[in-house]
Amino acid sequence: MEHRDDIGAKLGMWLFIFTEILLFGGLFLVYAIMRSSYPDEFHQAAHHLNAFIGTINTVVLLLSSATVAMSITAIQKGNKKLAVILLFITLLCAAAFMVNKYFEWGHKIHIGLYPGSDLMVTLSHGQVMFFSLYYFMTGLHMFHLVVGGIILTIVMIKVKKGTINADRYVLLENGGLYWHLVDLIWIFLFPLLYLIT
Amino acid sequence: MTEEKTHHPEPSYLVDTGKYKGLMAWLTSTDHKRIGLMYMYAIMVFFSVGVILGVLMRMELYWPGQQIYGPQAYNGIFTIHGIIMIFTVVIPGLAAVFGNFSLPLMIGAKDVAFPRLNLFSFYLYVLGAAIALASQFMGNGPPDTGWTFYAPYSIQTQTNVVAAVFGAFVLGFSSILTGLNFIVTMHRMRAPGMTFFKMPLFPWSLYATAWIQVLATPIVGITLLMIIAERWLRIGFFDPSLGGDPILYQHLFWIYSHPAVYIMILPAMGVITEIIPTFALRRIFGYKAIAISSLAIASVGYFVWAHHMYTSGMSTTARWVFSLLTFLVAVPSAIKVFNWVTTMYKGSISVKPPFLFALGFIFLFMIGGMTGLSLGALATNIHVHDTAYVVAHFHYIVFGGVGFAFFAAIYYWYPKMYGRMYNIKMANWSFVFLFTGFNLLYFPQFIIGMMGMPRRYFDYLPQFTFGHQLSFWGGILLVIGFVIMLITLFSKKGAKAPDNPWGGRTFEWNIPSPPPVENFDIMPELGVNEGPYDYK
């Protein structure tokens, strides 16, 4: 393609990010309504969440966001090797997040706390709503994390091959934007789910 | 179309120049003009399916009691009629067809900003539509929830809701990507000298539309995902037996689905704004007012959703707030109508088919809009809520408005699309049948609705029989008009079209019909003193 418009590409990415913000926005709206309907049950239910794992995951995601941002600096300075390393660290962070989530969800499912379970039926309405929201929101967030991971893997390969370089790196920037979005959503999910005890 | 090569050195976009020939050349093309036409064919196919379902409903309602099929089949038919007509016909509608075909031409661009993404959203559209159609034939029978998928029934019914909901989700994604593409196109690819306020008004309406597509569709996306999760995982957000709130579903659904009405109608208004000055031989009256009113409709229209829910049990405060906002959105709509009428005043009007359909649009849109106000008012709404009056109202807007604007747009840009003229007399006859049939079909619904005929009912009391029968015959006239239109457009090749058959004043009329692949041999520019409609 002879025509190239990096600002246009970034504008497109931002518009896509807006749609993602509103996608989660719908969920946060449900959260707000449900929480105002069942404030006490939400507090009780949140005790079942492991704030420690949540905090670890927050730190992991923030770190991965920083490394993506730094990889852009690296590519701008022409330091291809460093850019690849930083992207690789980001992917490691994503993997660490997933492993944490696996144990977190695994534990809850093990003790029978999941939507539609027998234990769930015995809980109060507010607690059911909390766990439903918990699974739906973190699940959808995790889906976005996986997608972001795939995008960044492709980006990393392209950096390695040199198709993303100091002159044209808008794909890296857009991949980074998407990754920061995953981080942004977690910034709100974390206190709203884990820190309301 | 090789004979055009003698006249224009560049081959037209209808000639295959790439790797593939024939159908494959179309299916792999990222040319915005070809994608626009592919949308048009697809939409016409789905529209025909929707029309057939509509006729089936009218046949069943010809007499009270059961005629040709049972109540469950009726529920399935009105549901899928709604899903097809809303999600696969009118929401992509004008934006996908004429936005794709004309927008880059009108702003002097070679293509949209992301041509491959454009083709991708077409395939998403086809996929979503296929899933929605397949929901009819798979699983435990067609969904019977109505196109609104209201919870908690949509969670409880045993019919195939998930497939239909997922189809709507995919279609929404396609719509988002089209909107995103158009916004970037308009920001980055306008011709040199064409500032935003020198952009023609159809692109302006598409700009407002695209923002609603980007900002409202995700909300219904997540809502539909929640419905699927409710059915599969019992998360219960909308299920009162688990502590959920069904009214919350209605909020979330209408936060998108009311703005969706503006996704449909704004491009329609844009088309009318192009057609009327062209055929009245006058400059559009109040250019800026029309441009800004598009944005005003889009932004106020985002906040009127709960006027669908007056009888749902929401708070009294919310009811008057949303009623007030609903009345506000009528103001920019009326501004447009006044400007169209003023444009025609003292104009030298040539009554060609596109203009006839534009007039039809104004007439039907006025009726639809005015009855919308009586529905937006709290007290009258309670009386006619969920009656045939509502059915008549939204058909006047969605079919009388969007549909007629769609027909007007086809007749307007057809010479540019194919480089051929059509039979004007036949086109006029199609208007007569469509317009008469339309009013005969839907106007009686206003009356029996006020008398108390509920919507979505399989059976009815004998006093509504005459109204339903009038509607049936109106439907038949409408189908005849539609068939005449298809024959006019696609039966045989007409005479060769000149570059500018109507005397249009925007960029696209200054290039060959049909346009070359790259649109412009010399990229157009607007001079400092030239306005959006000075290009001729």
Place this chain on the structure above:
Amino acid sequence: MHPETVHITPYRSHAWVLITLLTFTVITVTVTWIDLSALTVFIALLIASVKSFIVLTYFMHLKYESTLFRVFVFIVLFIYVLVILFTLADYAYR
């Protein structure tokens, strides 16, 4: 795009942004040990908003993009807040 006009953020500033974000994370976690009852949600959301503002401005480079991008972000967030408020017009007065 001309490479010479591009703003290159130094590694050091990214590191500082990260440290700031981590500090806010520590604050938001420790604040929950104090019982502030009704204020808890407010503070949690406030800190989250500050954090996302930092992410948007520095990591997502909004500071160095054209004004258009910032205006768009503002409009989107504004619309979302209005949607919440109008929905609450129902729930708060039921």
